[in-house]
Amino acid sequence: MxxxxxxxxxxxxxxxxxxxAAADTWRRPYDxxxxxxxAKVVRVDPIVRTVQVTTPQRECWNEEVTRYxxxxxxxxxxxxxxxxxxxxxxxVGNQLGKGSGRDAMTIAGTLLGGAIGRDQxxxxxxxxxxxxxxxxxxxxxxxxxxxxxxxxxxxxxxYRGEEYVTRTDHDPGDRIRVRLTVTPAGS
Numbered sequence: 722m723x724x725x726x727x728x729x730x731x732x733x734x735x736x737x738x739x740x741x742a743a744a745d746t747w748r749r750p751y752d753x754x755x756x757x758x759x760a761k762v763v764r765v766d767p768i769v770r771t772v773q774v775t776t777p778q779r780e781c782w783n784e785e786v787t788r789y790x791x792x793x794x795x796x797x798x799x800x801x802x803x804x805x806x807x808x809x810x811x812x813v814g815n816q817l818g819k820g821s822g823r824d825a826m827t828i829a830g831t832l833l834g835g836a837i838g839r840d841q842x843x844x845x846x847x848x849x850x851x852x853x854x855x856x857x858x859x860x861x862x863x864x865x866x867x868x869x870x871x872x873x874x875x876x877x878x879x880y881r882g883e884e885y886v887t888r889t890d891h892d893p894g895d896r897i898r899v900r901l902t903v904t905p906a907g908s
Contacts, residue, residue, distance in 0.1 A: 754903045759896040760880035768873045768888070773865055781859040787851050803839040810834015 814830020815823060874889050878897050889897075 756901040756903065758880070758899055758901060760878040760885070760899045762876060762878050762893055762895055762897050763884065764877040765892055766875040766877075767871045767892075768875055769869050770872050771867050771869055774868045775863050775865050778862050778864050779859055780862060781857055783855050784858050785853055786856050787853045789851055802841055803835045806838020806841070807831045807835035810837070 808831075810833050811827050811831035813834070814826040814828070817830070818824070818826025874892050875886065876889050876893055876897060877884060877886050878899075879885075880899055887897075
């Protein structure tokens with residue numbers, strides 16, 4: 722009989738130990754009067770919002786462009802033709818003038834030669850030769866379209882026979898962590 726009493730007391734201790742452990746299984750780590758546990762997720766519905774998205778699209782093409790280059794390197798804003806014309810006109814005027822009229826002919830030749838040189842310089846630059854080159858041109862267009870974006874999830878879960886609904890920012894999977902707060906009942 723003594724053997725059976727010790728056997729009974731060991732069995733009773735085992736029952737009490739497992740009952741106490743089973744009672745505490747729903748109480749996970751706690752913070753004061755707050756406990757944490759896991760509930761079974763019954764349903765997860767994504768919360769979708771349609772938004773307009775704008776993306777830039779670059780479009781390029783090749784285009785022939787004609788530009789004009791001055792002939793023989795003469796620029797329209799160059800003073801060289803006028804100076805050369807003035808010098809040549811002064812030499813010719815000096816050769817044609819005689820006596821006291823030589824100075825007047827030199828001045829007149831210089832002025833006339835400068836004017837002719839200026840006009841020829843502009844005319845030569847104006848008669849620039851056309852050059853056609855291919856250039857790449859680009860423009861940016863903005864393409865708009867609608868896109869569905871998930872903003873969160875409506876989660877239905879069951880805890881101790883009751884169903885609850887919450888919103889989360891991610892899909893919780895098969896279970897969701899719940900917080901339980903213990904407060905004393907009113908007096």
